[in-house]
Amino acid sequence: xxxxxxxxxxxxxxxxxxxxxxxxxxxxxxxxxxxxxxxxxxxxxxxxxxxxxxxxxxxxxxxxxxxxxxxxxxxxxxxxxxxxxxxxxxxxxxxxxxxxxxxxxxxxxxxxxxxxxxxxxxxxxxxxxxxxxxxxxxxxxxxxxxxxxxxxxxxxxxxxxxxxxxxxxxxxxxxxxxxxxxxxxxxxxxxxxxxxxxxxxxxxxxxxxxxxxxxxxxxxxxxxxxxxxxxxxxxxxxxxxxxxxxxxxxxxxxxxxxxxxxxxxxxxxxxxxxxxxxxxxxxxxxxxxxxxxxxxxxxxxxxxxxxxxxxxxxxxxxxxxxxxxxxxxxxxxxxxxxxxxxxxxxxxxxxxxxxxxxxxxxxxxxxxxxxxxxxxxxxxxxxxxxxxxxxxxxxxxxxxxxxxxxxxxxxxxxxxxxxxxxxxxxxxxxxxxxxxxxxxxxxxxxxxxxxxxxxxxxxxxxxxxxxxxxxxxxxxxxxxxxxxxxxxxxxxxxxxxxxxxxxxxxxxxxxxxxxxxxxxxxxxxxxxxxxxxxxxxxxxxxxxxxxxx
Numbered sequence: 001x002x003x004x005x006x007x008x009x010x011x012x013x014x015x016x017x018x019x020x021x022x023x024x025x026x027x028x029x030x031x032x033x034x035x036x037x038x039x040x041x042x043x044x045x046x047x048x049x050x051x052x053x054x055x056x057x058x059x060x061x062x063x064x065x066x067x068x069x070x071x072x073x074x075x076x077x078x079x080x081x082x083x084x085x086x087x088x089x090x091x092x093x094x095x096x097x098x099x100x101x102x103x104x105x106x107x108x109x110x111x112x113x114x115x116x117x118x119x120x121x122x123x124x125x126x127x128x129x130x131x132x133x134x135x136x137x138x139x140x141x142x143x144x145x146x147x148x149x150x151x152x153x154x155x156x157x158x159x160x161x162x163x164x165x166x167x168x169x170x171x172x173x174x175x176x177x178x179x180x181x182x183x184x185x186x187x188x189x190x191x192x193x194x195x196x197x198x199x200x201x202x203x204x205x206x207x208x209x210x211x212x213x214x215x216x217x218x219x220x221x222x223x224x225x226x227x228x229x230x231x232x233x234x235x236x237x238x239x240x241x242x243x244x245x246x247x248x249x250x251x252x253x254x255x256x257x258x259x260x261x262x263x264x265x266x267x268x269x270x271x272x273x274x275x276x277x278x279x280x281x282x283x284x285x286x287x288x289x290x291x292x293x294x295x296x297x298x299x300x301x302x303x304x305x306x307x308x309x310x311x312x313x314x315x316x317x318x319x320x321x322x323x324x325x326x327x328x329x330x331x332x333x334x335x336x337x338x339x340x341x342x343x344x345x346x347x348x349x350x351x352x353x354x355x356x357x358x359x360x361x362x363x364x365x366x367x368x369x370x371x372x373x374x375x376x377x378x379x380x381x382x383x384x385x386x387x388x389x390x391x392x393x394x395x396x397x398x399x400x401x402x403x404x405x406x407x408x409x410x411x412x413x414x415x416x417x418x419x420x421x422x423x424x425x426x427x428x429x430x431x432x433x434x435x436x437x438x439x440x441x442x443x444x445x446x447x448x449x450x451x452x453x454x455x456x457x458x459x460x461x462x463x464x465x466x467x468x469x470x471x472x473x474x475x476x477x478x479x480x481x482x483x484x485x486x487x488x489x490x491x492x493x494x495x496x497x498x499x500x501x502x503x504x505x506x507x508x509x510x511x512x513x514x515x516x517x518x519x520x521x522x523x524x525x526x527x528x529x530x531x532x533x534x535x536x537x538x539x540x541x542x543x544x545x546x547x548x549x
Contacts, residue, residue: 054127054228058242059253059271063418066273070248075114075121075165080149089116091145098141099172099181100126105232106174107239108181112167112188113142115149120190120223121165128231137165169227171239173260184260190221191245192288195427196373197264203289203310203372204352206425208245208254208270210283210406214336214391222247224254237261249276250413264427267380271420272413280413283389283406285377285423287352291328292398295361296444297547305363308398310372311352314390314405315432319343323435323537327444328352328403331392332546338387339540342410346383349432351376352405355442357429373427377407380422385410439474439508439528439536441467446543449513461545462515464497468507469528473535475506484529485510491522492543499528520544 092113099108114121124135144150153164168188172181175198183202187193191208211220228242238259245252250272257267274280289311293301301308314326318341326339341347353374356362362369386409395402413419426432431440449464450457477483479501487496487510498511508528516522522543528536 054230054242055253055255055269055271058228058244058255062244062246062251062253062271063273065244065246066251066275066415070246070275072248075119077114077119080147080153081115081164084115084147084149086116088147088149089113089118091147092149093143093145095141095143100229101231102181105234105236107232107236108172109229110170110172111141112169114164114167118167118189120167120225122168122224123226124166124169125226125228126231127228132228135166139164169229171241171258173239175260184264185258185266187224187227187241187243191224191243195258195264195266195375195425197260197427197429198262199371200373200427200429201368201371203354203369204375204403205288205401206375207286207288208243209250209252209272210286210404211247211249211280213283213286213389213404213406214334214393220247220249222250222252245270245272247275249280250274250282266425266427267422268425269420269422271418273418274413274415277415281408282413282419283408284383284421285425286404286406287375287377288401289328289352289403289405290395290398290401291330291392291403292395293330294327294356296327296541297329297446307356307361307369308364308367309354309369311354311374311403312356313353314339314350314388315353315376315435316341316350316388317348317432317434319345319347321348323438323440324540325441325537326390326540327441328390328392329547330395330402331544332394332549333544334394335392335542335544337390337392337542339390340387342385344382344384346379346386346409347388347407348434349376349378350388350405350407351426351432352403353431354429355431355440371429374429376426376428376432378424378426378432379407380424383407383409383421383423435537437472439469439472441537441539442470442507443468444539444541458515460548462513463543464511464513465524465541465543466509466511467526467539468502468509469536469539470505470507473530473533474508474528477501477508477530477535479503481530483508483535485512486527486529487512488525489514489522490524491519492516494524514543516543516545520546 094110099110102108126133126135170183171185173184175182184196192205194202194205209222213219222245224243225246226244230240232239238257241256243254252270252272255269259265292308294307294309294312313328316324316339354372357370359370389406389408391404393402445466447464448460449462483499485496485499487494492514494514496512502509514522525538525540527538
């Protein structure tokens with residue numbers, strides 16, 4: 001296990017579209033919808049072979065597309081839809097009484113209209129016992145409010161209305177009460193989708209794939225261009241969605257089995273085909289979030305809220321059983337770090353977590369950051385060696401998604417070797433299973449290591465860090481126990497100043513000082529032990545002199 005860091009020079013700009021507006025949820029990579037209908041097994045096979053056969057059909061379609069040139073086809077929005085802004089787009093509402101399957105299954109589906117930033121027309125197909133049916137655009141499914149867009153489009157049979165399509169969809173399920181259907185998943189924009197579990201509000205996003213994220217060449221945003229929604233049984237707690245992915249460099253077939261609940265679980269299967277001749281390095285199970293500021297580094301913000309973030313760190317469970325916690329930050333320069341796992345089986349899991357669940361640490365009664373989901377990813381059948389890449393992008397406002405994490409396999413994707421992987425995603429509000437026995441870092445603070453009143457001050461690059469741990473094997477531990485801090489630092493001289501229980505709390509605090517050796521960044525790893533036995537996860541972080549403000 002190793003950590004590596006890269007601080008990108010200021011001359012290298014983030015890829016176009018890499019910072020994503022939260023209000024839009026996605027950057028847009030346009031593509032035409034696939035034409036025609038996909039053959040479907042005969043009626044009565046939904047519970048049997050349909051799952052595998054439909055995936056193979058979508059995969060065959062993806063492979064055929066990979067053998068042909070990519071064709072960009074942005075939908076040319078004209079007339080009333082051409083230049084509408086965010087507020088106007090929000091007035092277009094799907095009529096809830098028209099939700100798909102609303103009286104037939106526990107699940108229902110509502111659709112999104114094209115407009116604003118959402119200009120990629122996606123083909124939506126419905127799959128039931130009778131086969132697969134393409135869903136044509138129906139203007140009457142939407143309430144256009146006072147925008148005047150409905151009148152401008154004319155009748156449902158007009159040429160203007162026929163040219164409009166769907167941008168995506170949301171899935172609803174009785175998550176809290178049997179008589180109320182709550183949103184549990186939204187697929188909207190490029191390959192982005194969001195998940196909710198019980199008592200959560202929307203925060204970070206998942207993606208189908210990341211390609212070229214934070215690279216000097218610029219990021220490519222693959223797009224889900226076609227979906228197949230399988231109608232669940234009347235007593236089913238799972239809904240299955242298939243998707244066709246397309247981009248200039250690759251194509252792919254996806255299957256999502258979504259089970260809402262206290263933890264919403266999504267079993268994911270994908271198969272990728274390279275369209276480009278050169279080897280590709282895709283990022284698997286990418287997660288995208290927002291971090292403006294937190295307790296770890298809080299430059300002055302003219303804001304009443306102590307913290308503003310959807311996620312406060314990356315958690316990784318390595319193949320060798322080590323748990324790593326990596327607090328994220330809003331850096332002064334674009335920064336990419338990697339958490340390597342070179343074991344044959346690859347990692348046991350990774351995720352972007354919202355660990356702080358205390359309302360008092362946010363004080364935002366509208367955004368409710370304490371209720372934002374964590375997303376945890378567990379590979380199925382192993383992924384092999386590779387690394388979790390963590391991208392942190394400077395951001396002045398909370399409307400930007402500026403944190404990205406994804407798994408990148410060591411082996412590239414080539415035209416000769418398609419890539420198939422499976423993984424399970426969890427939207428949760430707690431730590432993942434298996435983590436409970438470990439003490440975990442709950443707070444990271446950093447400041448100038450000067451002594452108040454001292455006549456001689458050290459350079460501001462000399463920093464004091466304070467990390468608080470709690471839980472697991474630390475619970476009930478007597479303060480007299482000789483708990484030790486195992487600290488490893490690269491790029492600086494380091495000194496542990498203090499390791500002790502914090503009186504009146506369940507915390508154990510480590511305070512240490514770093515004196516950088518002149519480089520741009522310092523890599524740090526820290527965990528607690530007692531008599532040679534590990535008590536906590538490994539806290540790991542990178543400090544950069546560019547972050548001094």
